[in-house]
Amino acid sequence: MDEAQASKLALFAGNLGGPGNADGVGAEARFDRPSAAAFDRAGNLYVTEGFNRCVRRITPAGKVSTVTCFSDSGSGSSLLSLPGVAVDSGGNVFVSDQYAVFKITPTGLVSRFAGAEGFSNDACGSADGAGTEARFCAPSGLAIDAADNLYVADISNNTIRKITPAGLVSTVAGSAGIRGHADGVAGAAEFDWPNGVATDSAGNVFVAELGSRTIRKILPTGEVSTVAGAAYAEGGRDGMGAEAQFGEPMSLTVDSAGNIYVADTFNNTIRRITLSREVSTFAGSAGQRGSADGAGKNARFDGPVGVASDAFGNVYITDTYNSSIRKSTPLGLVSTLAGSPALFGVDDGVGSSARFPEFPAIRDVAVDTTGNVFVYAGAIRKISPGGSVTTVLPEFSSPSLSVHSLTVDRVGNIYFTSWDHTIGKIGLDGTVTTLAGARFRPGTADGASSDARFGWCPEKITIANPCAVPEGIVVDSGGNIYVADTPNHTVRKISAGGTVSTITGQSGQEGSADGNGAVARFRRPTGVAIDEAGNVFVADTGNSTIRKITPFGEVTTLAGKAGEYGSRDGIGAQARFGVWAPTSIATDAAGNVYVADTGNSIVRKITPAGVVSTVVGTAGVKGFTPGPLPGVLGEPRAVAVTGTTLYITLYQGVAVVTNLP
Numbered sequence: 002m003d004e005a006q007a008s009k010l011a012l013f014a015g016n017l018g019g020p021g022n023a024d025g026v027g028a029e030a031r032f033d034r035p036s037a038a039a040f041d042r043a044g045n046l047y048v049t050e051g052f053n054r055c056v057r058r059i060t061p062a063g064k065v066s067t068v069t070c071f072s073d074s075g076s077g078s079s080l081l082s083l084p085g086v087a088v089d090s091g092g093n094v095f096v097s098d099q100y101a102v103f104k105i106t107p108t109g110l111v112s113r114f115a116g117a118e119g120f121s122n123d124a125c126g127s128a129d130g131a132g133t134e135a136r137f138c139a140p141s142g143l144a145i146d147a148a149d150n151l152y153v154a155d156i157s158n159n160t161i162r163k164i165t166p167a168g169l170v171s172t173v174a175g176s177a178g179i180r181g182h183a184d185g186v187a188g189a190a191e192f193d194w195p196n197g198v199a200t201d202s203a204g205n206v207f208v209a210e211l212g213s214r215t216i217r218k219i220l221p222t223g224e225v226s227t228v229a230g231a232a233y234a235e236g237g238r239d240g241m242g243a244e245a246q247f248g249e250p251m252s253l254t255v256d257s258a259g260n261i262y263v264a265d266t267f268n269n270t271i272r273r274i275t276l277s278r279e280v281s282t283f284a285g286s287a288g289q290r291g292s293a294d295g296a297g298k299n300a301r302f303d304g305p306v307g308v309a310s311d312a313f314g315n316v317y318i319t320d321t322y323n324s325s326i327r328k329s330t331p332l333g334l335v336s337t338l339a340g341s342p343a344l345f346g347v348d349d350g351v352g353s354s355a356r357f358p359e360f361p362a363i364r365d366v367a368v369d370t371t372g373n374v375f376v377y378a379g380a381i382r383k384i385s386p387g388g389s390v391t392t393v394l395p396e397f398s399s400p401s402l403s404v405h406s407l408t409v410d411r412v413g414n415i416y417f418t419s420w421d422h423t424i425g426k427i428g429l430d431g432t433v434t435t436l437a438g439a440r441f442r443p444g445t446a447d448g449a450s451s452d453a454r455f456g457w458c459p460e461k462i463t464i465a466n467p468c469a470v471p472e473g474i475v476v477d478s479g480g481n482i483y484v485a486d487t488p489n490h491t492v493r494k495i496s497a498g499g500t501v502s503t504i505t506g507q508s509g510q511e512g513s514a515d516g517n518g519a520v521a522r523f524r525r526p527t528g529v530a531i532d533e534a535g536n537v538f539v540a541d542t543g544n545s546t547i548r549k550i551t552p553f554g555e556v557t558t559l560a561g562k563a564g565e566y567g568s569r570d571g572i573g574a575q576a577r578f579g580v581w582a583p584t585s586i587a588t589d590a591a592g593n594v595y596v597a598d599t600g601n602s603i604v605r606k607i608t609p610a611g612v613v614s615t616v617v618g619t620a621g622v623k624g625f626t627p628g629p630l631p632g633v634l635g636e637p638r639a640v641a642v643t644g645t646t647l648y649i650t651l652y653q654g655v656a657v658v659t660n661l662p
Contacts, residue, residue, distance in 0.1 A: 008660045010617060010632035012625075013374070014384045015357050015654025018341030020324045021635045022053045022067070023624025030065035031624030031635065032057065032340045035319035035326060037096075037142070037252065038307040041088040046309060046317055048326060049083035049096055056086065056096060056105065059326060065339050069111055071098060084196075085143035086307075087151060089166070095151055097140040100124040101133075102153060102164065115164050116140065127158045127177030135170035137162065142197035142252055144206070152206050154195040161195060161208060161219060173206070174219050182213040182232045190225035192217070197252030199261070207261055209250040216250060216263060216274060228261070229280050237268045237287030245280035247272065248287070256310040264305045264318065271305060271318060271329065283316075284329050292323045292342035300335035302327070303342070341625075343653045347379065347392075353654075355390035357382075363650045365406040365585065368641040369413055374648050376655060377404040381415065381427070384655060394427060406639075410476045418471045418484060422456040424495060436482070437495050443468060445489050445508035446501075453501035457488035473529040473540065473585070483537050485526040492526060492539060492550065504537075505556050513544045513563035521556035523548065524563075528585040528639075532592050540583040540596065547583060547596060547607060559594070560613045568601040568620035576613035578605070585639035587647075589661070595647060597637040604637055604649060604658075617649065617658055625651065630658070 021031025033052040040046055046059040047068070055070040071083065085097035094105040101116035116137040117124040126136025138157035145151055152173070153162040160175035174190045181191035193212030200206055207228070208217040215230035229245050236246030249267030256262070261274040262283060270285035284300045291301030305327075307319035314331035317338065325340030346356025357363055363378040372386040381394045381404065393415075403420040410416065415427040416436070423438035437453045444454025458468035469488035476482050480497035483504075491506035505521045512522025524543030531537050535552040538559065546561035560576045567577030579600030587595045594607040595616070603618035618634035626633035639650045647658040 006660055008630045008658060008662050009628060010630060010634075010656060010658050011627045012353055013648065013655040013657035014352055014355050014388055014390050015363070016344040016353060017625035017635070017651055017654040017656065018324070019343030019635070019652050020052070021622075021624035021633075022050075022055065023622050023626060023633045023635075024057075024066050025624070025626060026065070027063045027339055028337070028341045029624070029626055030057075030059075030339045031633075032324045032326065033623070034321050034324065035340070036082075036084055036306045036321060037086040038309040038317055038319050038326070039086045039088050039094075039143070039145075040309050040311055040317075041092055041094075042090060043092075044311060046326070047086050047088055047094055048307070048319055049086045051082040051084070051321075054082055056083070056094060059339050063339055068094065069105055069109060071096075071103075084141045085154070087143035087145045089145050089149045089151075091149075095143055095145075097137075097143055097153065099139070100126075100137050102137070102140055102143070102151070115168055115170050125157070127155070127160065127172070129162075129171050131170070132168035135162075135164075141195070142199075142209070144198040144200045146200045146204055146206075147202065152198045152200065154198045154208065156194050156196055156211075159192045159195065161192070161198065161206065174223060174225050180212070182210070182215065182227075184217075184226050186225070187223035190219075197250070197264075199253045199255045201255045201259060202257070207253055207255060209253045209263060211250060214247045214250060216247075216253065216261065229274050229278055235267075237265070237270065237282070239272075239281045241280070242278040245272075251306050252308055254308045254310045254316065256314050256316070257312060258314070262308050262310060262316050264308045266304055266306055266321075269302045269305065271302075271308065271316065284318075284333050284335050290322075292320070292325070292337075292344065294327075294336050296335070297333040300327075300329075300333075345653065349382070349390050349392055351390070352388040355382075355384075357653050359653075362638075362652060363655070364638055365404075366639045366641045366648050366650045366655065367407050367409045367415075368643045368648060369409045370411055370643075372643060372646075374641065374655065375407060375409055375415060376650060377407055377417070381407070394431060394433070405470055406472050406474050408474045408476050408482075410480065411478065416474055416476055416482055418455075418474045420470055422454070422468075422470055424455065424471070424474070424482065424484060436499065437501050443470075445486070445491070445503075447493075447503055448501060450499040450501070453493075453495075455484065455486055455489075455493070472527040475529045475531050475537075477531050477535065478533075483529050483531065485529045485539060487525050487527055487542075490523045490525065492523070492529065492537065504554055505550055511543065513541070513546065513558070515548075515556050515558055517556070518554045521548075521550075528583070528597070530586045530588045530594065532588045533590065534592070538586055538588060538594050540586045542581055542584055545578040545580060545582060547578075547586065547594060559611055560607050568598070568603065568615070570605075570614050572613070573611040576605075576607075585637075587640045587642045589642045590644075595640045595642055597640045597649070599636050599638060602634050602636050603631075604634070604640060604647070616662065617647070625656065627656075630662070 020033040104114035142154040183191035196211040197209035273283040293301040304322040323342035443456040473485035482495040514522040528540030544563040569577040582600030
């Protein structure tokens with residue numbers, strides 16, 4: 002096969018940046034909420050990520066690789082997960098997490114260097130001592146001095162701790178259990194949520210104090226003073242020393258000239274403090290969030306958390322909510338070193354110039370017989386075969402428009418499942434009508450049109466226990482519509498005449514049984530597709546399987562095994578899909594089924610014989626890498642097929658695979 006005929010993954014419309022965990026060079030790499038940053042002696046930048054719980058390395062050339070990843074902390078990933086990183090002269094990397102400081106050797110060996118691991122009764126504490134005998138309570142920022150002593154901002158103890166290269170832990174300043182803002186010597190000083198630490202060549206330790214919104218300094222003698230900021234005065238004002246104000250000083254770094262750079266997270270700025278204690282806004286503009294590169298105040302950040310400086314005076318920033326790493330020259334010229342931010346909006350346009358909103362994100366995709374692609378993200382948008390995005394029906398243009406999933410028939414009518422528990426239609430003239438169900442009246446009733454009911458609501462609706470609605474929808478050549486009534490664990494049919502029936506499964510009865518009609522059981526089915534022979538395929542999401550329903554109502558399991566998860570290819574029951582992961586499916590003219598295996602960040606193909614293979618993406622790797630297959634995807638949400646072209650909706654855009662294998 003020549004290059005022109007090779008299968009390729011490409012951007013079709015929108016922006017495919019944003020969160021992920023893919024390694025690569027520059028914009029090819031993906032991060033998910035990067036937090037802390039530190040340099041080694043060779044100029045490699047180490048970055049921690051709160052949501053991926055990984056330590057990543059970025060070479061001076063911008064190549065990103067994964068050093069190691071930690072298992073879930075048990076409390077759920079958060080911004081403060083792996084909040085600190087530092088590198089000693091031997092290339093050992095130290096990271097803070099929960100109640101301990103971990104050490105990663107240059108060979109990749111991970112060990113607990115100091116503090117307790119886990120959630121035992123004595124894990125949180127303030128005891129000094131040797132290595133794992135010592136106790137911390139939410140250690141945050143880390144910094145290394147010239148003698149390889151490690152300094153720790155022990156945020157919940159409101160103290161600054163020191164760990165020698167031999168692992169001996171002591172308290173440098175502050176007193177555990179005492180929270181406040183007072184200068185003084187060693188234990189007489191008071192801190193209020195010290196979050197970031199940095200050291201200079203003279204052995205001074207600087208502290209970004211989150212609670213009081215100030216920058217503190219600890220001399221080698223233990224004397225603590227306030228360098229900048231007015232205690233407990235929140236703002237973004239520049240000025241001398243106490244005249245200045247900070248919004249949320251999360252971390253700081255010191256360059257070779259002694260200038261301090263502070264990640265002022267809430268203000269979305271990087272602040273600079275000179276040796277004379279003059280505070281200025283070095284990059285970004287207070288109150289202005291975004292992701293723009295540029296000089297000084299023209300640059301934009303979104304929640305910058307970590308900063309690190311190199312030997313040449315450049316400052317590197319973990320631009321947390323842009324999921325990217327930024328670089329500023331000594332003159333304040335900001336560029337993006339690695340990662341790619343998600344660019345949100347509602348703008349129509351061609352290809353990458355189009356924008357989709359942050360919420361609701363793109364959910365579903367359908368393609369008509371002429372190659373137009375339809376997606377829903379607050380409004381129904383149409384993408385022409387050439388990639389031109391236009392708005393078909395704006396958000397709130399009709400009280401009946403509250404789309405969840407959509408499909409298109411052969412003449413161009415759009416059908417959708419709705420958040421209001423109905424099944425709707427958008428005609429060729431743009432008129433919105435309700436085909437079946439009654440607005441905000443959930444249930445399981447079959448019958449004629451408005452007598453039917455879909456979805457489910459609890460007796461008491463809460464954020465934690467909301468209503469659930471039917472999800473997947475597909476229409477056959479005869480105008481019959483099939484709906485995955487997700488919360489009722491059934492597959493429903495709306496005939497061309499408008500009569501609603503349950504073709505398989507039983508309302509309120511979840512399971513994974515094969516069989517005919519009501520004998521079969523599903524567990525929260527979400528996606529449906531139909532082949533030219535009239536077989537209906539179902540993404541049985543709760544069971545992590547793909548089911549097949551013949552025109553006679555006989556249900557079999559085509560691929561996967563209920564209750565067993567993974568990303569394994571194979572035949573039929575040998576294959577594995579991610580937990581709660583198969584969400585959307587589509588069929589081609591040859592009877593192959595394509596599955597969005599969302600949790601694994603891959604798209605799978607199932608032949609009519611049940612052979613499962615991974616077509617697009619790399620299991621467990623999130624991002625977007627175009628080019629030859631398999632490439633890299635970021636949690637594919639939905640798929641649609643026309644001919645040998647596959648469309649995939651991702652976080653904020655649509656990808657396309659041409660010349661399907």
